[in-house]
Amino acid sequence: MKGAISILLALTLVSITAAQEASLSGRLFEANPTSLALADGGVTTPGLAPPKSSATASGGTKRLQPGKALMLSAIMPGAGEYYSGHKLRAAAFFVVEIAAWAAVISYYNQGMDKDKEFKTFADQHFVEGVYRDREFLLAQDPVYGDSGAYNGTRAEWDDEEWDLKIHYLPDRGYTHELPDGQDRSSSRSHDQQYYEMIGKYIHQFGFAWDDVFVMFNGQVVSYNGDDPTTAEYDDQFGWAQKSKRYMDMRYDSNQLLDRSSLAIQLVMLNHVASALHASFTVRAMNRKAEGKVGFRTIDYDGRKVGVGGLNFSW
Numbered sequence: 001m002k003g004a005i006s007i008l009l010a011l012t013l014v015s016i017t018a019a020q021e022a023s024l025s026g027r028l029f030e031a032n033p034t035s036l037a038l039a040d041g042g043v044t045t046p047g048l049a050p051p052k053s054s055a056t057a058s059g060g061t062k063r064l065q066p067g068k069a070l071m072l073s074a075i076m077p078g079a080g081e082y083y084s085g086h087k088l089r090a091a092a093f094f095v096v097e098i099a100a101w102a103a104v105i106s107y108y109n110q111g112m113d114k115d116k117e118f119k120t121f122a123d124q125h126f127v128e129g130v131y132r133d134r135e136f137l138l139a140q141d142p143v144y145g146d147s148g149a150y151n152g153t154r155a156e157w158d159d160e161e162w163d164l165k166i167h168y169l170p171d172r173g174y175t176h177e178l179p180d181g182q183d184r185s186s187s188r189s190h191d192q193q194y195y196e197m198i199g200k201y202i203h204q205f206g207f208a209w210d211d212v213f214v215m216f217n218g219q220v221v222s223y224n225g226d227d228p229t230t231a232e233y234d235d236q237f238g239w240a241q242k243s244k245r246y247m248d249m250r251y252d253s254n255q256l257l258d259r260s261s262l263a264i265q266l267v268m269l270n271h272v273a274s275a276l277h278a279s280f281t282v283r284a285m286n287r288k289a290e291g292k293v294g295f296r297t298i299d300y301d302g303r304k305v306g307v308g309g310l311n312f313s314w
């Protein structure tokens with residue numbers, strides 16, 4: 001923001017007596033070549049040195065560079081403020097930076113600890129083979145799907161594409177392909193999908209939690225909390241408690257990792273805010289009040305008179 005106040009000092013002396021008028025005008029504003037030349041050159045009277053075209057009110061303080069302040073704070077919040085001489089503001093931005101990074105690291109580590117915890121829990125209590133057996137059993141039943149019974153072997157079934165499998169599986173409940181070990185080892189996204197699906201889609205994968213299936217002589221003989229007349233897992237009476245505990249653990253992990261992401265956003269915002277603040281602060285400092293003094297001649301009452309001007313800007 002820049003404002004300017006111009007104060008025009010017009011010195012016109014009107015004497016009550018002709019002698020006084022002649023005396024003063026002769027000494028100050030007589031329209032002779034010498035005084036007019038001096039006035040046009042920047043002074044009103046002989047004997048005064050011409051002023052500089054612009055003299056800062058700060059007495060020639062070195063001007064700071066807004067671009068440099070912006071770059072410093074963009075790299076390290078608070079550095080641009082320190083460069084401009086505002087040490088308390090610099091400290092405030094720096095403290096926010098340290099706190100934000102501490103939050104990023106703390107929440108991330110806690111989230112990853114929880115991530116490891118729920119994956120270990122799943123590996124201990126979710127039996128992938130039980131789900132694969134259930135899926136193959138349903139594919140062999142001509143009641144389900146639109147292609148009759150699947151006549152291949154279990155190994156052949158495992159190698160089939162999901163687009164073919166869905167034609168042999170029930171329409172309800174079986175909507176997601178569970179990545180196998182090879183897919184999970186070759187793709188991190190498939191590994192994440194695996195751990196998400198086994199807890200999220202309980203009607204499809206609930207059979208494979210070890211508090212649900214009942215084994216006898218190495219074979220699954222029944223499923224706790226399931227209606228045997230339906231193809232999907234029903235979770236009657238809220239039986240599948242381990243899958244629910246597992247989902248709570250995943251939720252806690254995701255919440256902590258989300259907080260870490262928010263803290264990263266705070267770090268970025270702090271860099272931007274500090275950079276802009278430092279740049280604008282330096283610009284404002286450079287534009288603080290400057291005073292300019294100048295003189296010129298004007299026509300007054302048919303003759304040349306000297307006029308002084310003082311201009312302030314900020």
